[in-house]
Amino acid sequence: MTDASATAPRPSPLRIGLLGTGPWAVAAHAPALAAHPGVAFAGVWGRRPEAAAALAAEHSVPVHEDVDELFAACDAVAFALPPDVQAPLAVRAAAAGCHLLLDKPVATDPGRAREVAEAARRAGVASVVFFTLRFAPGTAAWIDRQAALKGWFTARAHWLGALFTPGAAPSPYAASPWRREKGALWDVGPHALSVLLAVLGEVERVTAAPGPGDTVHLVLRHASGVSATATLGFTAPEAATGVSVEFLGEPGVVPMPDWGGADESFAAALDALLRAVREGVPHPCDAGFGARVTEVLAEAERQLGEGSR
Template sequence: MPASRDTPPYGGALARPGTLAGMTTTLRIGLLGTGPWAQRVHAPALAAHSGVSFTGVWGRRPEAAAELAASHGARPYATPEDLFADTDAVAVALPPSVQADLAVRAAEAGRHLLLDKPVATTVAEARAVADAADRAGVASVVFFTARFGVAEGEWTDRAAAAGGWFTAHADWLGSVFAADSDSPYVDSPWRREKGALWDVGPHVLSLLLPVLGDAEHVTAALGPGDTVLLTLRHAGGAASSATVSLTAPRAASGVSVTLHGTSGTISLPGRQDGPDVAYERAVDALLSAVRTGERHPCDVRFGLRVTEVLAAAEASLGAGSGSS
């Protein structure tokens, strides 16, 4: 499953980068979305970050936008375009199908992008976002929580630098939709529709692809509930497998990633900080990309590639065989 010919390698310079060089003000950033993730992570982190000015909030429910904005000393906006007009960048905490269209509109307005994973749940939508960002020359970062975690990010960088990996396996087992769930995301329509493959699958790929190389071939099989079993062959020759679920019993939920290779066997360290710390680092990454004009490894093009791999896995589930 090679990358499409119009997808450039991850990294490199932005076509027409925006810059903060010489500016005396901080980056003005607005938030699109008012749900639990926006309330718990995005809004508090943006309001607390010293490098940005949290301008305001737009949401599909105006009353929710007003409440969230007021709680962080920001203002609500009646339309996304009104918010774009007062900002340099936008952060998005919305379902992927909603995010994709708004991200295109924000990029076309010249706004830098801090997106959530997955960028979209179709390749066409994800490519539209990436193309819009490229045309506008705006910076972009996709927030993969594990990739921006302090311990997880450092582990991934060390593993990628070491190389020589033979196989890997990941278990990413959530209990959002388990019978005994107390998750704040249990009422999330898009998660119920798309399941673990699209919700936690991006986390797995955000760790495996930088370490083992791009996925050349992927197969998928269904397990209990929304559980999906993935197998991947990577460009560097390594093979990996993963089990993802949002319906695991709470007692069985958890995350593990193990690599086997010439350096021996190593495992992903447990999360040491909350998602707010990871999100702060994602904001830092966007600021760096804006200032330097250099693409971040987790930019929208990488987000597109993750969508391509997940779409191939979804096709494999439908066909009952591998997709390449």
């Protein structure tokens, strides 16, 4: 007797183009798109044509000088762009019928983030936001297990780096203008929130307070009544850097395991987009969820701005 699953034709690869040519696009996005068996890497567009041409040549794919031409050649697009460059292009991509693999944050303006979510809904395209911890091999299943448990009392997260610490080891991401302007709140804050909201539910109130350098302390009140804290910063001493999330409650004190590498995480995000496209079921980390994360961070930023006046 023949196994029907063994003889069923494989679905055609999803044609995915890449927008962006920076360090993240070079290190994670392009290699994953080129290697994924369910993807046909359809080409590259970038704001720097010479960098786009070089990245496209490295992976033997077309380079597109016109972004609308890239949209026309693709079933989906992956973004490796600053958030407020990403958002209006994502609206255009959705209108062109392209599914969206977005970077976090979707935007730093709540209105723009909601426009992306609405554009995806209106066009009927799938969307996934690449919150690394939600897709990382070491943490994705762990987050799902904690979300299924009851009795959480509180949680704490911290993500401290030395990206902008004087004398720290150099990083290619330190040259990013939007990271320098927005700091850790907007760069790694989305990662922390993506875990806390997945387990503890919707945030109904956030309180923000500044720390040394760009450090920000958040206190979150979830609609369930559970509270959580997050400490985020890129100006910590190198000896104090690290990433952790810990949930506390009736299940005990449960720390987040090591989360693994960015390459595997992005490949898992590609898998998630493929499933959302083929099954028609929205992913929990879709553009709507991304817009909600932007709303929480924007409220925190507003409070920090008021405190400085």
